[in-house]
Amino acid sequence: MARTVRFHELGGPEVLRLEEVPVGPPGPGELLIRVDAIGVNRAEALFRGGDYIEAPRRFPATLGAEASGVVEAVGPGVTGFEPGRAVSVVPGFSMNDYGVYAERAIVPAAAVLHRPDGLDAVRGAAVWMPYLTAYGALVEVGGMRAGDTVVLTAASSSVGLAAIRVARRVGAVPIAATRTRAKAERLRAAGAAEVVVTGEEGVRERVLALTGGRGAEFVFDAVAGPGVLELAGAVAPGGTLLMYGALSGEPTPYPGFELGMPALNMRTFTAQEITTDPGRLRRAEAFVTSGLSDGSFEPAVDRVFGLDEIADAHRYMEAGTQVGKIVVAVRH
Known part of the structure; x- marks a missing residue:
């Protein structure tokens, strides 16, 4: 079981619920990630309210497409990852299929990047999108x-x-x-x-x-x-x-x-024009990693919330006063 943020109806931040949800093993092409930090994005508030470019197909619905953490298990056919690897999840999938607002999450390996050395979990959830x-x-x-x-x-x-x-x-x-x-x-x-x-x-x-x-x-x-x-x-x-x-x-x-x-x-x-195209994603990863290495790029984190404060994190985002990224640090 893992604490997971879900919503059972469309609405404002108040519809978000933190629930215990079973997490199975990863399937073909998937990874099981221990989520350490979550990047909060405007798309998630729009999805929660029914105003995004796609609507939730079912309830309860999950949220989240950007996170950092550690690989716990590797699904069949996945190469280049192993348990214990520090990674970041990038928005390369529909929130109708996967969601990372959770302590542990199944995600497609194609939407996971190795986290550069020296980038901690909070910054690793704030840099890629x-x-x-x-x-x-x-x-x-x-x-x-x-x-x-x-x-x-x-x-x-x-x-x-x-x-x-x-x-x-x-x-x-x-x-x-x-x-x-x-x-x-x-x-x-x-x-x-x-x-x-x-x-x-x-x-x-x-x-x-x-x-x-x-x-x-x-x-x-x-x-x-x-x-x-x-x-x-x-x-x-x-x-x-x-x-x-x-x-x-x-x-x-x-x-x-x-x-x-x-x-x-x-x-x-x-961003999915980049994250769902392997060639473009490879070039983008090299460009961003290079900028991080020489100091040209730096994740801009405005404020960090806890997982049990997810509704407050969404309210803060909707207020529009932040300068930079809102991150949720997941407690284990």
Whole structure:
């Protein structure tokens, strides 16, 4: 038996229950992991509330796609892992099939990476989703390179902070966008070349001024909704608006026609474009591990909760005041 977070109906953080659930042996292609820490992501709150890109297929439902821990057992056909190996689980599966909000969890081996030496459990649960998302969208898919400018919305999120560091590492110029001045200095300290306070100034006007009227080669947006009209106006000719989230919860218009049909690329992105493609995941793992090794990358942990505080962790995430990653440390 293992303490496992489940929910029996859609709703807010109050629907989360910590229950004793049996855990069997891993099947073909699977690993049994002793979970030491869990990375909390917005996708899990959306899944819990029925607002994610997929809905729970059955109840009780499980949660969680990012964690760190130690391999306890190896399923048939799995190679490259052995009991006792420190690992991280990355979001490479549906939460309808697997969940890591638990003391012990079965996960697909294809979604497990060796945890680099020197990376403890909490940081091992905070590093992969942010950096895989930022690298995957901007470098692997977008082709960001030295000299490019990238505008980052929700810049104080774990993905936003990772994107600042990824941009810096390839020689690009990160411009962070944040709603108030409360987080501006912390974003500059994290490496943002400039900070746009969207509650006080327009993104388009500020970005065009900062780039000599050219605009940004990339806008990396977690918000979507009607604000894409403003963001698209800040994109350079031939540039790309990448949307990896929909925090606004509002319909997202296509801005091309309203803006006079500029040379605008616009696409959505999820981390699973990287985590479910072995070649892309291999390149991403090498890029992130290299950055961790030379100090260019660092997991940004905002606050750590206990497993019995999972509902509080979700409430804290939904309040939106964090700078970096929320992690749940699992007690054994």
